[in-house]
Amino acid sequence: MTRWIEHAAIVLAGIACALLFIWLLRFRTPARAALCRGPSRPWLYAFLPWNWFHSHRCDYDLSGSLPDAAGQVTCPECGTRQVRSTRRRRPNRRRTDRIALVLLLIALPCWKVRWIRAGNWAPYTPTPVLLAIEHAASSHTPGSVREQLRARAETMSSVWRAWLCRIAVGELRDDNISSNGDWAMDVLTTSLPQSLPMLERSLDSTDLQQRQAAGMVLMRLIDGDPHPWNDTRLPKLPPNYTPPHRLIEVAVEGLAADRVGWDAGFFTTNYLMAFRYLIHHADSATGELEIALGSDDPQQQLFASAIVAISRHPALAPRGASNLLAHMASDAEEANALFAYQALFRMGDDAIPILENAIAVEPDQDGQRARAALLLVYRLRGTPITDAESRHLNRISQYNDPAQSRDSWMLRMLPPLATADE
């Protein structure tokens, strides 16, 4: 298709050159005065495009006609009464020059179609034009338009930045355009003080992806990047900023297994962001977490249990720990036993009585859960055990110490052990 468009450009340019040649030929005839103007037409005719390329002048030579008493002549060709024109001109009914110009104007973008499609024009385009293009046709704009807008987000004037934020908030929605959500989250992060009210409003959106993405941007701004190796410079929130309680609700909702699960451009997904956020803010999420502990969604229930255990929530931690114990029984989900083990390990001494109760009801200690629970008690109490004993008890990880295993995304989102042990 691209090649055909380029070929069409050559054809159009050829026709234009031929027309220009024809136009030049008319200069062989000398210009004459007193050519009939033709009947006058309403000025509205000038707006009809076909009139731009075709002259309605009559061009009959009136030099021989005699003026009447009023000094006017009547054209024998078209019957128009007029004062004889003194301006010298050549008859020119077809505006070949204009037709050639238009053909050349069409041929040029056809010839540069690859350049246009690649968006190489974006760096030379003013910001409002880029915004208008992104606003009107976000699904068809080349990536370079978004790249330019992202690069200019920090320096553009506040009027344009407000427009950019509105576009970005809209693109957080669930749509079929790839990677525009990442771009939008990035833009909303960089244009911080202005994007804040829009992000907070988006938490109430009816579109799941939109409210989850807005929640992720806010959580990242509040808690920082989820990975220490990601050293992007995050803008600072206004001092004494308190996020709306709705953010807690969106976070708890995000713990569930949903279709949002995208890599948000900063190496995480909504449930892992929510998981980390709620560990830091578990005390203000008691009601929501209590409901999530009994959730039908296994992922939401597992994460909520780990959150209350790791944050040592005064009211909910024991319930979370019992849930985690149940998850240690089998590896139904990927690494969930290991995840439960590590969460209980971070709960510290508070987990010991719960673990000992579980061991007591399973006296033969043969199952995966009982062995893991016993190993946990040894580790938490600091009881020295031999490698052979540890291997016998550890059925959940190929590492000798399951607490050190970090080989899945889920485990990497757990808070580092050094701080959890304090």
Ligand SMILES: [Zn+2]
């Ligand atoms: Zn005439």
